[in-house]
Amino acid sequence: MGMAALGAVKAGIAMGKDLQSLGKDLGRVWDAIDQVNTKHTQASKGKGGTSSRALDTYIATVQARDMEDQLKRLVMETRGNSGWKELQKIREQVMKEDREGRAEAIRRKNQREYYLSIVLGIVLIGLGVYGLVYFGLYLKETTN
16 A cells, blocks of 8 residues: 555646655555564564564565655655755654544543542442342341
8 A cells, every 4th residue: 555655646747746745655654664664563562483584674674665765755856955854853843743642542542530539439238238138128028
């Protein structure tokens, strides 16, 4: 998928399109690079033999590096070094916002679970107290 998106970016630039109009394809290239890097991380933790994991990790790393180098060349040919730096800054900002969003979602999930456990605990304690009172009244009636 990443190579197809990279091909679409190359074709778009060859046809004279501006980088802004290729934003969706550029996003797919970055996503593919990130996906390959994630695959690299998972391969290093995955199952299988050491040699197999090492080879998978190497291939994933080289693939991501090659795609990023090709993208860098394309951007530098059309926008120069300042364009590449700007793209890197924007990418870092988007990644930061994404990380913060995921962290916030996890925090909200943990908060919901916390409050749910409190409510459940109160209900269970209430049912326990009710059961003891009912059992006490039952014993009082049967002994009279």
